[in-house]
Structures are given as C-alpha cells and as structure tokens.
Amino acid sequence: xxxxxxxxxxxxxxxxxxxxxxxxxxxxxxxxxxxxxxxxxxxxxxxxxxxxxxxxxxxxxxxxxxxxxxxxxxxxxxxxxxxx
Numbered sequence: 001x002x003x004x005x006x007x008x009x010x011x012x013x014x015x016x017x018x019x020x021x022x023x024x025x026x027x028x029x030x031x032x033x034x035x036x037x038x039x040x041x042x043x044x045x046x047x048x049x050x051x052x053x054x055x056x057x058x059x060x061x062x063x064x065x066x067x068x069x070x071x072x073x074x075x076x077x078x079x080x081x082x083x084x
Contacts, residue, residue, distance in 0.1 A: 005043050006054040008069060014053075018042040025059045046072070055080070 002025045005014035022039035023029045031037045046053065051072050057064035067080055 002059050003041060003055070003057045003065065005046060006056055007046070007050045008052045008054060009050075012047065012050065014044045014046050016041055016043050025057065025064070046076070 003016040007013070019042065020040040022041075029037075029039075052069055053072065055065060055067040055070060057066065065082065067082075070078060070080075
C-alpha cells in the first residue's frame with residue numbers, strides 16, 4: 001500500500017486496508033475537472049491515544065495526497081477536499 005495515517009506524536013503508522021471508487025498508484029483515476037469526486041479509504045484503527053495525524057500517500061513521484069495535522073474526532077470519519 002502507499003497511503004497511510006501517520007501519528008503526529010509518535011512513529012505509529014496505520015495502513016490503508018480497503019478503498020472504494022478510486023484506483024491506487026500507479027494506476028491513476030482521472031478526476032473530473034470542476035466537479036466533486038467522492039471515494040472512500042479505510043485504514044487500520046488508530047489507538048485511542050492518537051489525537052492528530054497526517055494522511056499521506058507515499059509514492060516515488062510528486063503530488064501524492066497529503067493532508068497534514070488532521071484532528072481526531074469521536075466518529076473517526078473524515079470528509080476531505082482535494083486539493084485543499
């Protein structure tokens with residue numbers, strides 16, 4: 001996998017375990033210009049001690065997804081806009 005949740009206060013890494021409506025690197029999904037495109041990523045659970053994390057697509061080229069300093073919420077469900 002290439003997409004992870006990275007705890008901001010430790011070396012903990014949570015791996016993506018499932019995805020819907022999007023392809024993974026190196027097979028890009030073409031996003032419609034000027035229109036919303038929704039997809040879902042699922043990750044291994046984070047320990048309760050994690051209060052903020054980064055969502056990072058770690059690939060060997062520029063422009064991978066990167067959302068720094070996401071604050072944890074009680075539902076552990078997040079809606080993000082890209083580009084931010």
